[in-house]
Amino acid sequence: MRRFLLSRLLQSLVVLFIMSFVIYALIGLMPGDPIDLMISANPNMTAADAAALRAIYGLDLPIYERYWNWLTAALQGDLGYSRLFGQPVLDVLLPALGNTVILMGTAFTLAVMVAIPIGTLAASRPRSAVDYGINLFAFAGISIPSFWLALMLIIIFSVFLGWLPAGGIAGANAGFLEYISYMVLPVLTIATLSIGSYTRYTRSSMLETLRHDYIRTARAKGASRRRVVWKHALRNALIPVVTILALDFGFLFSGALVTETIFSWPGMGKLIFDAVMGNDFNLALVALLFATALVLTANLLADICYAWLDPRIVIGGGKV
Amino acid sequence: MTLEATQTARARTTGFALLALIALAACGNSDDASQQSAATGGEDDRELVIGMTQYPSTMNPNVDAMVAKSYVRAMLMRGLTRFNHDWELECGLCVELPTLENGLAKLIETPDGRPGIAATYEIQPGATWGDGTPVTTKDIQLAYDVGRDTTTGAINTDMYRRIYQLEVHDDKRFTTYTDRVTFDYNVLGDFYPLPDHIERELFESDPYEYRHRTNYNADVTNPGLWFGPYLVAEAQQGSYLKMKRNPHWWGKEPYFDTITTRAIQNTSAMEANLLSGTIDMIAGEIGLQLDQALAFESRHGDKFNIIYNPGLQYEHIDTNLDNPILRDKRVRKALMYGMDREQMSKQIFAGKQPVAHTNVSPLDKTTSDNITTYSFDQERAIALLEEAGWTDIRDGVRHNAAGEPLRIEIMTTAGNKTRELLQQVIQGKWKQIGIDLRIRNEAPRVFFGQTLRERKFTGLALYAWVASPELVPRSTLHSTEIPTTDNNYAGQNYPGVNIPELDAAIEAIEKGLALKERLPHWETVQQIYSEELAILPLFWRPNPYVYPRWLRGARPTGHLDSSTNWIEDWTRE
Numbered sequence: 001m002r003r004f005l006l007s008r009l010l011q012s013l014v015v016l017f018i019m020s021f022v023i024y025a026l027i028g029l030m031p032g033d034p035i036d037l038m039i040s041a042n043p044n045m046t047a048a049d050a051a052a053l054r055a056i057y058g059l060d061l062p063i064y065e066r067y068w069n070w071l072t073a074a075l076q077g078d079l080g081y082s083r084l085f086g087q088p089v090l091d092v093l094l095p096a097l098g099n100t101v102i103l104m105g106t107a108f109t110l111a112v113m114v115a116i117p118i119g120t121l122a123a124s125r126p127r128s129a130v131d132y133g134i135n136l137f138a139f140a141g142i143s144i145p146s147f148w149l150a151l152m153l154i155i156i157f158s159v160f161l162g163w164l165p166a167g168g169i170a171g172a173n174a175g176f177l178e179y180i181s182y183m184v185l186p187v188l189t190i191a192t193l194s195i196g197s198y199t200r201y202t203r204s205s206m207l208e209t210l211r212h213d214y215i216r217t218a219r220a221k222g223a224s225r226r227r228v229v230w231k232h233a234l235r236n237a238l239i240p241v242v243t244i245l246a247l248d249f250g251f252l253f254s255g256a257l258v259t260e261t262i263f264s265w266p267g268m269g270k271l272i273f274d275a276v277m278g279n280d281f282n283l284a285l286v287a288l289l290f291a292t293a294l295v296l297t298a299n300l301l302a303d304i305c306y307a308w309l310d311p312r313i314v315i316g317g318g319k320v
Numbered sequence: 321m322t323l324e325a326t327q328t329a330r331a332r333t334t335g336f337a338l339l340a341l342i343a344l345a346a347c348g349n350s351d352d353a354s355q356q357s358a359a360t361g362g363e364d365d366r367e368l369v370i371g372m373t374q375y376p377s378t379m380n381p382n383v384d385a386m387v388a389k390s391y392v393r394a395m396l397m398r399g400l401t402r403f404n405h406d407w408e409l410e411c412g413l414c415v416e417l418p419t420l421e422n423g424l425a426k427l428i429e430t431p432d433g434r435p436g437i438a439a440t441y442e443i444q445p446g447a448t449w450g451d452g453t454p455v456t457t458k459d460i461q462l463a464y465d466v467g468r469d470t471t472t473g474a475i476n477t478d479m480y481r482r483i484y485q486l487e488v489h490d491d492k493r494f495t496t497y498t499d500r501v502t503f504d505y506n507v508l509g510d511f512y513p514l515p516d517h518i519e520r521e522l523f524e525s526d527p528y529e530y531r532h533r534t535n536y537n538a539d540v541t542n543p544g545l546w547f548g549p550y551l552v553a554e555a556q557q558g559s560y561l562k563m564k565r566n567p568h569w570w571g572k573e574p575y576f577d578t579i580t581t582r583a584i585q586n587t588s589a590m591e592a593n594l595l596s597g598t599i600d601m602i603a604g605e606i607g608l609q610l611d612q613a614l615a616f617e618s619r620h621g622d623k624f625n626i627i628y629n630p631g632l633q634y635e636h637i638d639t640n641l642d643n644p645i646l647r648d649k650r651v652r653k654a655l656m657y658g659m660d661r662e663q664m665s666k667q668i669f670a671g672k673q674p675v676a677h678t679n680v681s682p683l684d685k686t687t688s689d690n691i692t693t694y695s696f697d698q699e700r701a702i703a704l705l706e707e708a709g710w711t712d713i714r715d716g717v718r719h720n721a722a723g724e725p726l727r728i729e730i731m732t733t734a735g736n737k738t739r740e741l742l743q744q745v746i747q748g749k750w751k752q753i754g755i756d757l758r759i760r761n762e763a764p765r766v767f768f769g770q771t772l773r774e775r776k777f778t779g780l781a782l783y784a785w786v787a788s789p790e791l792v793p794r795s796t797l798h799s800t801e802i803p804t805t806d807n808n809y810a811g812q813n814y815p816g817v818n819i820p821e822l823d824a825a826i827e828a829i830e831k832g833l834a835l836k837e838r839l840p841h842w843e844t845v846q847q848i849y850s851e852e853l854a855i856l857p858l859f860w861r862p863n864p865y866v867y868p869r870w871l872r873g874a875r876p877t878g879h880l881d882s883s884t885n886w887i888e889d890w891t892r893e
Binding site: 030031032033036046047048049050051052053056057081083084085086087088092095096147150151154155158159162165166167168169171172173261262263264265266270271274277 | 377378380383384470471472473475476477478531532534536537538554556557558559560562582583584585586588589592593595596597598765766768769770771773795801807810811812
């Protein structure tokens, strides 16, 4: 197991190193630079000013030189400053990550808590009214575009009913309930989309599991339907679902760009997008690497969970 | 069809029906609700929440330039001078505008023997930082030192370079010595004092790192950083900035206790926020596009004051003069006669976007009527094309004697619906006179960052310039400003205009101290511009301001000194 973890850690470091260069190069190859944005806001800026600024920001250097400068500084613990926000990268990144973890974590938890029971329920009563109802809900969740759902929720709950704020994040002195009120609509948007797919995965997996011989044996031995489903089948049915959840878990930290943009939620998705579009090399790079690292970690966790759920699976040459 | 597929199809159908019902219910009721929300928007009598599409980056006035930043900054601090609603220069932080007439400005000789100008300013006597420290010439000196230091990355380095010396007389008075004689010698709108008692040490300890370490980034709620009507009370990066009254503000007492600017990038969400009362208004300087505002007005115009203020955003088409077809002035004129701009203004922009005739706004005091104008005239356009040798029409497209088709490519920013629509209308009109216009659009970053900057557009480029009152068009029309590989693509003369007479007129404008001296040269510039047509003028783009009906005193300016420069005049009915 230790060997497995060590090998995966080394692989992850190599992936991160390669990704850092790829991301840096891709952002660097995009046309335009931050000075172009400054020129568009200031018609009095002269060509000489622009050239001087490019030199000060290091934008006149070749891409490999800029990358090398960044890498050597980063290895010494200096991740640099965000050009867009004028602050150390981590000072910008960590609050955004915090906002994303709260938003996406809540949505993820809600989605799992709803999807697994209703997916199981649907599978346990196939082709019943309950099954059709749950399927309808699941397909609706999968089919609705997030921007449309978000706007509809705003129109219903903010414009029409006036119950919840239409977007933004609560102020520093806001109470718990006010803070929650800003989260309700974005969480509902993200969770609805996830519930749809998780419910379908759970239902399919459970249907498959319920066809196995050992389930039939359990039934023949007189176990109740509830016991068969929740005690015997669920654990096995969850194996593929957990893999998907674990993989999704990594992506949670990249944020949800569309939802965050529509609800003006200052999370990672919006931050990464703004950083890439604003040519904020340091911020974009570190944020994307952070997201990559979390996806890799989630993959590793998925492997471990997989083995935990199914004792037949052995990783790293030994049993977990 | 399998059972699973049947189930899926049934579920999908029912799902869509349910969705349609929800949507209908929401849309059907949103009108009543929005009426209710608009009426209650800004319920807290002394609080104003403004929606805008950008969040300002660093708030240090010497670092970075952004429209969002100018908008917010005007509530927190004031430049030494500003342009007012009549586009006249006036004092912001200064007491009296120095001019040659009032003797506060004087012609001088620079140490190296060139003509220059000295201008003496006095800081408002009551001007005080939010922590109670008076604003003095020490703060002016710090701003000057930061601006002159080539390692700080300050913007407006040209302004600081021109001021070769700053002489401090006392706590409130100082003189700038400029190394050239230009008419805008007393314009210091981008000159903001920096608090010496807070920022000096940071700057002196490491000028290169100053732009990162400044308290305008690290400690934005420090009251000592601001001297405007408001101070920053709370800030959430990328989301909102809340401002409260400055107890030490020397000017007219503002009405609102707090003003919050909220960044909402998605304009549909912005509208929903407005209708729900989450925000009270949308900043015109950095809010809805014209088409969005027109659509919004048609649905909710009765609940808000929507003002379309003509501004200095100039939509036009650059012609690449390296293109052999476009090098012929007759073709360029034919293109102008072949466009029905009046009709486009009426049909697409509901008449809110006036037709432009040159690069000088009709609201600018330097505008001239003695220019060539072009109204829609297809017969004249055809005659000009025939005269230029495009006589042979095959498959609806004109060809010249060499058999080459009259085919031109037009580019603009992909995703800008208004411009894409304009392209299609123009394409249709030009097709009627035998011009094959091909549309090829690019993402804004590629278009502005590479194609325009490196003059890689082969035919026409449709985009807008943002100007300021009496902005001398050196960077866009002077022959020395043509981007090339030799000058590392510096300059913004993208068409490649090279007319000695135009260069001379631009230089003469810069040197003319009195307006009456400059006016003839401005007229020359506009005459050449309208006659040569290296750039095809289209429209003056207005900014749509969406104000609540109860807001009074907010007046758009139409230029880059935003309406918030007069925030203390804004009140509630």
